[in-house]
Amino acid sequence: MWKVFGLMMISALVILSTNGVYSQEMSLATFQETAQVIIDKSISQNVTASITLQSTSIQEIKFPAELEQKIRENGKISAITLTNQNQCILGVNNESCIMINVARDPKDKNFLQIQNSTLKVSEQFIDELNEFFDTNAELHSTFIHGNDQTSVALETSGVISGKGTVSAVYTMPMEDTHSMYEKISAILLPKVIRDSDGFYNVAKNLSLHENAKVTFSIIPTENRSLLQLRLSTDYPQAAPEINQVNMLEFLKTDELKRSKYFSSGFYPLNSIIQVVVLSTEETNVSDVRGNILETQIIDGEKIPTEITKAGWIFDPEQGMRIQGKYIFGESTKVKANELMFSLGGERLQSAEIGKEYDESIIVVAIITIVAIAAAIFYLKGYKK
Template sequence: MQKILILFGMICMLIVATNYAYSQEIRLATFQEVAQIVIDKSISQNVTASIALQSSSIQEMRISPELEQKIRENGRITAIVLTNQNQCILGVVDESCIIINVARDMEDTDFLTIQNSTKKISEAFIDELNTAFDTNAEFHSTFIQGNDLMGKALESSGIVSGRGTVSAVYTMPMEDTGSMYEKISAILLPSQIRESGGFYDVAKNLSTHEKAKMTFSIIPLGNKSLLQLKLSVDYPNTALSITEVNPLELLKTNELKRSEYFSGKFYPLNSILQVVVLSPESINVSNIRGNTIETQIIDNEKIPKEITKEGWIFDPDQGKRIEGKYIFGERKSIDKNELIFSLEGNGIVPKKIETDFNESIVIVIIISVVAISAAVYYLKGYKKLNK
């Protein structure tokens, strides 16, 4: 287990180092904005629309340097999560949560030992976290993660959660999303970012939706941490009926604008729209109204030949899992009618699968990790094209 954790840490350090080195060449900023739509016809039958603002800089997501360093250097903490999800973890209802995810020590074989070991680590952080978030969360329970169901469906690893992770859960009274998002945004985001609009404005407007929920996560990655503020809205039991995908309709906006924080320089990969469709049967993309970007295959991946052009890249564009990313190129905004596309195939309206699947916060964050890699993925491809 220790060797696996060391290997994972080395991989994460490589990702961060690569991110930094490439950013000098084509201006990849540390701050990123990602809009994401997940249409899950396979497991939950729900649609989730979200806006994630993320950075590896504690100047752009303001937490104290001492706390950030302490989290990274602990070695066993895989993520810290603040959320007002309805059921942040099994056994918690109608309360907001701070969750401290800890890699399980495999020498701890019984539940009591696992619980005590995890609680000892979490207790060393909760007071500082309450101060940082202006909260008063108190210990509720520990929860041992048993699987990585959504991670497998998305073909992503359970970086934040999954088998081998134990969650220490601290709870507090439920706070409505609009006020909570406004408070946490003011704490974390400098005024320059908040006043620059872009995806942040979409998230702020979406925060008043009756089903809106927010999550802030700290994910230690080698010598830096990924800091992510995410606002999401679930549309329960709507995935099965979707044959035409209109991303901005789900985000409740007619236009998606890039943040003015990037104005004056060319940061083509820091604003990305992503759509993921999961289906129990094979489906394919059709009737794309907007542009598609010309690509070539590098290391079995579709890579854009020209990042100054706006448009979709679907990879894969057929099968049980479809993923599309929209790149703005040199454009500052995109209209909702330019983003619509259709789905075809036997899996479009399958028989509804009854399931007791629980969409806890650990699942929500696994989804967000897919979006986190988007800019780095394309940056890697662009680097190869220009060697």
């Protein structure tokens, strides 16, 4: 996964040096907004809808520069997460959490050694984190992640948690999601982003849903950190009966607008809508109301051949796991009926073009993969 962030800088340089490929010059910003719906007919039977705002810039998602550098240079921290998710780990009930996830030291052979090594790391950061988040989280426990079962089931990377990770868990009183989202977004997001409408407003409205939860994570890499603010809500046992997918129904809106933060240029891949359907039996996409984009297969992945057009890319479009991505192209908004499709029924006709492609398609391939890769980390399921 970490190679993605190196590619981001390379991609940006490629884009800046490419002229005349599209009607507008294409750019890629560090800030990204992603709307996601997971329809899980396989494991939980739930539908999970979420909005993720993320960036690798501490100016776009504000975080103290010295603290970010200190976390990144520590070398042992895989992620730090603030969340009001129920049972952030086993044994925590009706409390919000700050989890500092630390790579397990292979020299530690028993629980006491593991605990001491983990706390030695986490205690260097918890006071500064409490000050920044305006919280008063206190140590609850250390939790050893012994397997990657959820990771395997949903194909997550295991960075937030997974085998080889130990969480130092600090807890505080449970906070209402709407007030918590208002508070944390005011801390993290600059006014220019909060005033730019877009997916942020949808998340703010969705935070009023009874099952809504908020999560902020900082994931350090070698040269910078990925910062993600996610608002999600579950619809328990809603998945089995779904044969027609209405994406925006789960996001509680009839129209999804892109952030005006991108209005100064052409940033087609910085606002993405994604859907995943997990099923116990073969199914397929059919009766797609909106546009289906022509694609080119590059390195086994479907890549749009024209980035200025709005529409869907389904890859795969049939099987026990279906994934779709909707890009806006030059559009600034999409209505609910343009995002609807069915499961089952007549299969889609292929919209792929021939195998020959030029350098402009390779540019599209690189930046498409870069733009969606980090978001897919959360698309495939938040690991508690």
